[in-house]
Amino acid sequence: MSKMITISPVTRIEGHAKITIQLDDNHDVVDARFHVNEFRGFEKFTEGRLLWEMPGITSRICGICPASHLVTSAKAGDDILAVEIPATAEKLRRLLTLAQWLQSHALSFFHLSSPDFLLGFDSNPATRNVFGLVAADKEFTKRGIRLRKFGQEIIEILGGRRIHTPWTVPGGVREPLEPAKKDQMLNWIPEARETVGLALNALKKIHKKYAKEIPEFGNFRTLFVGLVSKNGGLEYYDGFLRIKDGNDNTIADAIEPKKYFEHFGEAVEPWSYLKFPYYKPFDYPKGMYRVGPLARVNICDYIETPLAEAERKIFKSLSGNVNVVNNSFYYHYARCIEMLFAVEKIEMLLKDPAILGETIRAQASINRMEGVGCTEAPRGVLFHHYHVNKDGVIQKANLLIATAQNNLAMNRTVRQIASHFIDGKKGKITEGILNRVEAGIRCYDPCLSCSTHAFGHMPLHVELLSAGGEVLDEVRR
Amino acid sequence: MKKVLVIGYGNTLRGDDAAGICAAELMAKRRPEIECVCMHQLMPEMAEQIAESDTVFFFDADVNVTQSNVRLVAPSIEMDQPRTHFISPESLLRLSQQLYQRMPSKAYVIGIPASQFEFSEELSESTKKAVEESVRLAESLLLSRNSKH
Numbered sequence: 001m002s003k004m005i006t007i008s009p010v011t012r013i014e015g016h017a018k019i020t021i022q023l024d025d026n027h028d029v030v031d032a033r034f035h036v037n038e039f040r041g042f043e044k045f046t047e048g049r050l051l052w053e054m055p056g057i058t059s060r061i062c063g064i065c066p067a068s069h070l071v072t073s074a075k076a077g078d079d080i081l082a083v084e085i086p087a088t089a090e091k092l093r094r095l096l097t098l099a100q101w102l103q104s105h106a107l108s109f110f111h112l113s114s115p116d117f118l119l120g121f122d123s124n125p126a127t128r129n130v131f132g133l134v135a136a137d138k139e140f141t142k143r144g145i146r147l148r149k150f151g152q153e154i155i156e157i158l159g160g161r162r163i164h165t166p167w168t169v170p171g172g173v174r175e176p177l178e179p180a181k182k183d184q185m186l187n188w189i190p191e192a193r194e195t196v197g198l199a200l201n202a203l204k205k206i207h208k209k210y211a212k213e214i215p216e217f218g219n220f221r222t223l224f225v226g227l228v229s230k231n232g233g234l235e236y237y238d239g240f241l242r243i244k245d246g247n248d249n250t251i252a253d254a255i256e257p258k259k260y261f262e263h264f265g266e267a268v269e270p271w272s273y274l275k276f277p278y279y280k281p282f283d284y285p286k287g288m289y290r291v292g293p294l295a296r297v298n299i300c301d302y303i304e305t306p307l308a309e310a311e312r313k314i315f316k317s318l319s320g321n322v323n324v325v326n327n328s329f330y331y332h333y334a335r336c337i338e339m340l341f342a343v344e345k346i347e348m349l350l351k352d353p354a355i356l357g358e359t360i361r362a363q364a365s366i367n368r369m370e371g372v373g374c375t376e377a378p379r380g381v382l383f384h385h386y387h388v389n390k391d392g393v394i395q396k397a398n399l400l401i402a403t404a405q406n407n408l409a410m411n412r413t414v415r416q417i418a419s420h421f422i423d424g425k426k427g428k429i430t431e432g433i434l435n436r437v438e439a440g441i442r443c444y445d446p447c448l449s450c451s452t453h454a455f456g457h458m459p460l461h462v463e464l465l466s467a468g469g470e471v472l473d474e475v476r477r
Numbered sequence: 478m479k480k481v482l483v484i485g486y487g488n489t490l491r492g493d494d495a496a497g498i499c500a501a502e503l504m505a506k507r508r509p510e511i512e513c514v515c516m517h518q519l520m521p522e523m524a525e526q527i528a529e530s531d532t533v534f535f536f537d538a539d540v541n542v543t544q545s546n547v548r549l550v551a552p553s554i555e556m557d558q559p560r561t562h563f564i565s566p567e568s569l570l571r572l573s574q575q576l577y578q579r580m581p582s583k584a585y586v587i588g589i590p591a592s593q594f595e596f597s598e599e600l601s602e603s604t605k606k607a608v609e610e611s612v613r614l615a616e617s618l619l620l621s622r623n624s625k626h
Contacts, residue, residue, distance in 0.1 A: 060490060111521065130521060131568075134575045142576050149522040 019437060020463045021418045023472075027425045032415040034407070034441060035272045043397045051077050051366070051392040056166045058384065058399070064107065064447055067100035067155055068377035069384070070168045071237070075373030076384040077170020079258065080392070082367035088357030089172035094237045095349050096158050096168065097375060098342040101236065102192075103151025104378035105293075105335045105342070108445040109199055110144025113332060116439050117206045121213075122432035140202065143195040147339070150188045154346070157181045172361035179356055186350050192343045193307075200311065200336050207333075216420040217440050218328025218413030221246025223279055223289035224298045225405070227257070227376050232301035234308075234341060236376040243279065243289070244299045248323040251279075257374035260383055260400065277405045288408035291380025292444065293334035298324050303337070305344035311337045328413050331443040366392045377402050379445055403446040413440040428473050434462055479531035481619065482581075483513040484523065487538050493591030493604040497536040500589060500608045504534075504615065519564050521572055528577035532584070532622060534615050535566045538604070539588030545611035547618065548586045585618065587611045 022031040042061055049057060055073040059066035071093050078085055085093075115128045118136055133141045158177065159167035167174050207214065227235040228242045241255035241263075255263060267276040267284040278287030289295075303309040315333055319325045325334075349355055366388060373384040380402030387396040417440040421433045464473040485501025487494040498515045505513035514526070519535075527533055535550070552571035564572070566586050574580045589611045593601045600608065 131571065131575065134572070138576060145521050145524065145576070149525070152520075152522055 018462065019414055019441075020465060021414075021422060021429075021437075022465055023467070025467060027423075029415065029419040029422055032411065032418040032437075033271060034411050034414050043399055046394050046397045049394050051080055051386065051388050051394065052170060054384075054386065054394065054397075055168055055170070059166075061399075062447055065100055065104050065377050065379070067096050067159075067168075068375060068382055070159075070166075071097055072373040072375045072377070072382050072384045074168040074170055074172075075375065076371045076386050077373070078362075079371030079373065080366060080368050080386065080388055081170050081362070081364040083171055083362040083364045085172045085362050086357065086359045088176065088354055089360045089362075090237070091349055091352065091355050092158060092173050092177060092360065093168060095346060095355070096155060097237050098346050098349070099151045099154035099158070101151075101338055101378050102342045102346070103148045103155070104445075105339045106144055106148035106151060108378075108442075109203075109332060109335055109339070110141070110147070112445070113439070113442055114140075114144070114202075116435065116442075117202070117209075121435050121439065125431055125435070128435075140198065143198060147192055147195045150192050151342075153188070154185055157185060169361070171363060174361070176358045176360050177356055182350050182355065186347065189343060189347045193340070196336060196339045196343055199339065203333060203336055210329075213436075214327065214329045216417055218409065218416060218443055219326060220412060220416065221324075221326050222409055223251060223282070223287070224295035224324070225279070225289045225291050226296040226299050226381050227374070228300050229304075234296055234300040234303045234312075234338075238375075241374075241381070242299045244324065246322065246324055246326045257381075257383070258372035260372070260374070261385070261398075264400070264405075266400070266404075272407075274407050275404050276407050277400065278408065285408055288412070289405065290328070290409045291402050291405045292331065292378075293338050294325065294328065294331045295380065296376060297334040297337055303341055305341050305348070307344055308337050308341035311340060328409065328440070328443045331445070335445070366390055379403055379447055380405055401447075403444070406444045406446065410441055410444050410446065413443065416440075429462060429464060437462065480529060481511045481532045481534070482526060482530040483511055483534045483536065483615070484516060484519070485513070485536040486516040486518055488517060489598060490596060492593040492595055492597040492599065493601055494538050494594055495598070496538040496589040496591050496600060496604050496608055496611075499600060499605075500536040500587070500611045500615075503608060503612050504536075507612065508616070519566065519569055521564055521569070523569055524572040524576055527569060527581060527584075528573040528579040530581050532619070533570075533581045534618075535584070535586045536611060536615075537586060537588060538591035540591055542588050542590050544590060545607050545614055546588050547614055548588065550584050550586050552580060583622065585615070587615060 018035045020033050021029055024030045042058060046054065046057055054077065055070045058073045059070040061069050111130055115133055119128050119132050130141065224244050225241065227239040229235040229239045241257055242253050243251040245251055263280055264277050265280045267278060269276060278284045279289050280287060297312055297315055303312050315325060315337060316323060318330060370387050375382055382402055383400040385398040386394055389395055414437055417437050421436055463471055466472055483501050483504045485497040487497040489495040489498055501513045501515050504511060550566050550570065552574050553567040566584065570580055570584055589604065590607045591604050
């Protein structure tokens with residue numbers, strides 16, 4: 001009789017999830033599923049609201065990356081107003097987007113994943129947290145907290161508060177940047193750059209420490225999707241969609257983001273509220289693709305800032321002869337490279353005199369009945385697609401969220417880790433194995449609150465089931 | 478005067494859950510010399526600011542009380558909650574202590590009675606009154622603290 005293992009709730013992720021691991025009659029892992037059991041329904045309850053309210057409403061989807069929803073929603077609004085926003089407004093929105101990357105990536109690396117790396121996958125779970133980190137390396141922890149604070153401070157300076165700022169609007173932004181505030185942000189740069197350097201050094205030691213385990217953490221070929229600039233550089237605010245495969249072949253390039261729906265479909269499965277987006281020409285589920293830091297650093301031709309570009313070249317050397325890093329463990333590396341890029345680029349933007357311009361908003365009425373906004377959120381490419389009536393009232397909204405786009409790959413990662421580490425004959429999940437399965441999910445830094453559009457906290461539930469559906473073992477946290 | 482920090486937190490879109498934020502805003506109006514911070518939720522980044530303060534007030538909505546009440550809090554690790562972007566006052570104090578070897582001489586949680594959490598940007602009438610009561614409570618604690626110094 002086959003068996004099933006359930007892990008629930010999954011911890012140190014944003015949201016609430018459970019994992020089931022199915023064993024066959026020989027006690028080998030035959031399937032593993034990452035179930036997302038939250039439902040929020042933003043797409044439905046925004047119907048009937050005004051376009052101008054959408055940035056403020058949709059930013060409430062998430063307490064971690066509200067700025068990404070804010071900017072993407074405002075961009076969908078720009079499209080409906082049919083306006084080109086002032087150059088200063090674009091620079092300020094870019095600054096906000098990078099601050100969002102920095103604070104979110106710092107949270108993922110320092111707070112959520114570092115306990116595994118520095119304390120060990122098999123360390124005592126009671127101390128495998130930020131307090132355990134403080135005990136192990138106080139300075140490292142303090143630096144991580146301060147790096148996130150830097151990102152939060154930029155968001156607060158620009159938007160008036162750290163979370164759910166209403167500062168970005170269709171047509172531009174509400175307020176210009178004060179010169180004194182610019183200097184306040186610039187003062188953070190040397191420390192931030194040094195902290196990211198510490199993170200990269202620590203990560204390279206982790207790569208050596210876990211060299212035998214890393215190949216089992218989501219190591220497979222998929223498509224990679226993300227924005228690149230018009231010259232093929234790493235992009236975060238604008239540009240075109242590029243699709244590459246795991247052998248570095250370009251499958252599609254220069255796709256207008258507003259035509260995303262021609263290229264991507266969304267499948268549903270009865271066991272999860274999280275949809276399963278896929279690349280249409282390859283059908284479901286073969287059209288599996290990954291988004292986010294790993295995808296972005298893989299598909300771009302270069303990074304415009306020197307330190308991040310030098311690190312990108314080292315990253316690429318991990319790929320062997322295919323020039324694409326296919327192992328999801330290296331999401332962490334790509335995330336650190338993006339933190340470096342964000343610090344460098346924030347400095348460039350702040351030193352650009354145009355950032356202090358006072359022309360910041362284009363005014364217009366409804367000129368199109370449909371609009372799409374697209375940016376690179378910390379976890380991957382994010383789309384907001386609205387239909388409005390002539391008064392700007394939302395008739396229909398579709399939000400394609402980064403975490404959902406990684407859903408197929410997260411499931412495959414869980415299956416790979418479970419197959420490698422679980423001895424089904426024992427019918428038990430050890431704490432260390434449970435944590436490795438969770439760590440596989442954490443590579444993607446999923447935000448389930450965003451992707452299911454959650455109420456409440458977000459703990460993991462893992463179940464080990466027999467072929468007949470009998471629960472052999474169950475772990476909750 | 479030693480540094481006082483007021484932190485009000487909650488969700489401004491869920492009715493009475495905004496009580497903590499409303500109390501911090503009222504405190505800022507009545508006592509402009511005091512640093513007041515409004516937050517959606519407590520986060521580890523606050524540890525440094527807390528470590529630099531002598532007295533900290535955490536204002537929060539509380540469904541388990543019928544009138545505004547004060548509780549003195551001490552550092553501890555809350556093991557049953559996520560330790561990422563949400564953190565309890567006790568854990569935050571512990572983090573301040575561990576990271577900066579400093580912590581406030583007094584830290585209070587002021588619980589404000591709250592009962593309605595539907596989608597709304599308005600407080601219920603009873604919570605509105607309780608917000609004012611909570612600020613008076615904090616002011617009386619400050620007064621008694623200053624008279625002792």
